Amino acid sequence: RKQADSPALPSRIYAAKGRSYSIHRLTFFSFLIHELCLSWLQM
Numbered sequence: 001r002k003q004a005d006s007p008a009l010p011s012r013i014y015a016a017k018g019r020s021y022s023i024h025r026l027t028f029f030s031f032l033i034h035e036l037c038l039s040w041l042q043m
Helices: 008-042
Strands: none
Touching: none
């Protein structure tokens, strides 16, 4: 029973990590675009 449960756990953790990473990357890109727009407006 333990061996049957073990493969599901890492995939679940990996899916959660992937989701948080994609959200982090999205906020990072939006922040980057925001900074670029601000610097472009100030020129």
